[in-house]
Amino acid sequence: MIEVLESSRDDVLEVRIKAPVSDRDYTEVLMPAIDAGIARADQLRLLCILEAGASDFTLGALWDDARMGLARWRGFERIAVVSKATGVARTIRTLSILMPCPVAVFDPGEEDDARRWLTESLGAIHQTDLGNGVLHVALVGKVDADDYEEETRDLNAFIRANGTFRLLLDLREFDGWQGLAGVKDHFKLVRSHVADLDRVAIVGTRAWQKFVVRIGQRLLGKEARYFPADAFDDAKAWVSKG
Structure with missing residues (x-):
């Protein structure tokens, strides 16, 4: 019944x-x-x-x-x-x-x-323009496809204004993706903007995030570094220099 x-x-x-x-x-x-x-x-x-x-x-x-x-x-x-x-x-x-x-x-x-x-809102993506072509993106909670849809527009506007950019990706409060749609939209977003990316610093708390940085650096051919959660200021300084 x-x-x-x-x-x-x-x-x-x-x-x-x-x-x-x-x-x-x-x-x-x-x-x-x-x-x-x-x-x-x-x-x-x-x-x-x-x-x-x-x-x-x-x-x-x-x-x-x-x-x-x-x-x-x-x-x-x-x-x-x-x-x-x-x-x-x-x-x-x-x-x-x-x-x-x-x-x-x-x-x-x-x-x-x-x-x-x-x-309720399960997760969120926060973008902050740090100036000089540096974008701070923080993934919070469980991120799903709807979060990417809204933030993609803001990212596109940032790239139009700056051309190439440097990314400070903050995963300290990231709990993963909600379902395959979120994963798919994440990699779709990365793939569509990799040509505009100069370098990326990733701040996280988990071993798999450090591993992803190594793999991504080889596959994408971009300068990338992983920083532990307590080294956020170091990551910000590194991605902004030069």
């Missing part, structure tokens, strides 16, 4: 899924509700309160689930799942990084937390 719940926002769809779940639940309830939501809001934030385990889905329902995902993934902006089924929750968490939109799993009783997560 799939039940569509009331929501105070046009861009949020709430559904409750109980055992047993059949293909008719998908074709007659869930899919029409998703299509109507996407028609209203273009991109939809989905709260799925899952009170069924994997064994409670019929074969037809599993097929419709896969078909719905393939056809409608681009219509989702975020997905929150509340589940008491440990195996289902573990699988969703494992696969969430492969999803094109942010996905989070919550325990039963955390429905309000899930609703807040659907609507």
Whole structure:
């Protein structure tokens, strides 16, 4: 059984899924509700309160689930799942990084937390013009595709005003990307502006960030250095000199 719940926002769809779940639940309830939501809001934030385990889905329902995902993934902006089924929750968490939109799993009783997560800002990108063609970019929290869309316009304006530029990339408060769409937009942004980049200093807190600097320096052919979090002023001085 799939039940569509009331929501105070046009861009949020709430559904409750109980055992047993059949293909008719998908074709007659869930899919029409998703299509109507996407028609209203273009991109939809989905709260799925899952009170069924994997064994409670019929074969037809599993097929419709896969078909719905393939056809409608681009219509989702975020997905929150509340589940008491440990195996289902573990699988969703494992696969969430492969999803094109942010996905989070919550325990039963955390429905309000899930609703807040659907609507709150997960991350941000802050740009500061330091003068003389130096741009300070700070990635904060969990960054998703929407953050890149807005900041790309500001970056393009900065490059038009300065030509080549030097980048101080601040990752001290960066927690990663929300889904593959954020990762894709990050590398798309890097690729589209690498010709304009003179040098880059990266300030971070994790070993993988230092490794990425080494790989990026070889692949992009740009002068790059990694600085630990407590050496921010050194990074700023290095990227600004010359």
